[in-house]
Amino acid sequence: xxxxxxxxxxxxxxxxxxxxxxxxxxxxxxxxxxxxxxxxxxxxxxxxxxxxxxxxxxxxxxxxxxxxxxxxxxxxxxxxxxxxxxxxxxxxxxxxxxxxxxxxxxxxxxxxxxxxxxxxxxxxxxxxxxxxxxxxxxxxxxxxxxxxxxxxxxxxxxxxxxxxxxxxxxxxxxxxxxxxxxx
Numbered sequence: 001x002x003x004x005x006x007x008x009x010x011x012x013x014x015x016x017x018x019x020x021x022x023x024x025x026x027x028x029x030x031x032x033x034x035x036x037x038x039x040x041x042x043x044x045x046x047x048x049x050x051x052x053x054x055x056x057x058x059x060x061x062x063x064x065x066x067x068x069x070x071x072x073x074x075x076x077x078x079x080x081x082x083x084x085x086x087x088x089x090x091x092x093x094x095x096x097x098x099x100x101x102x103x104x105x106x107x108x109x110x111x112x113x114x115x116x117x118x119x120x121x122x123x124x125x126x127x128x129x130x131x132x133x134x135x136x137x138x139x140x141x142x143x144x145x146x147x148x149x150x151x152x153x154x155x156x157x158x159x160x161x162x163x164x165x166x167x168x169x170x171x172x173x174x175x176x177x178x179x180x181x182x183x
Contacts (some may be wrong), residue, residue: 052149056163098126125150
């Protein structure tokens with residue numbers, strides 16, 4: 001018996017195999033790059049939303065320091081706070097914009113950090129709406145205040161952050177004030 005010698009098999013990859021591997025690697029790399037871009041956009045949106053929330057809280061803190069009958073809280077809305085229109089930024093009934101209020105007051109910044117941040121960045125629109133809470137005798141027991149902060153998104157739209165507050169009338173405290181309905 002004679003043994004036949006087999007020809008050595010070539011080792012390595014063919015050009016077609018290398019091209020297929022490169023195509024698969026490129027598609028995976030494009031997916032990772034796209035994911036990185038989306039993560040960066042979402043991170044920016046989260047940062048703007050956190051800043052908007054901080055602006056709203058700063059404004060609520062500033063309202064706590066103002067007297068109950070201050071001119072910045074005197075414009076009241078005729079819309080019921082339970083109505084969805086109450087939270088719409090573009091609804092003009094009772095809405096006071098921060099830019100208008102700064103001109104209205106004309107004093108040193110009463111609204112502190114919120115006013116300074118909005119002036120510095122310029123991308124946030126800040127407004128509020130006040131709804132009076134009436135007692136049984138018709139007097140104003142408290143103000144329900146909605147602070148609205150609106151900012152642009154990366155998709156080209158606008159996003160809004162709402163912060164609610166209640167400012168009680170110090171003259172009504174202790175005389176059986178009306179309950180504040182929840183929203």
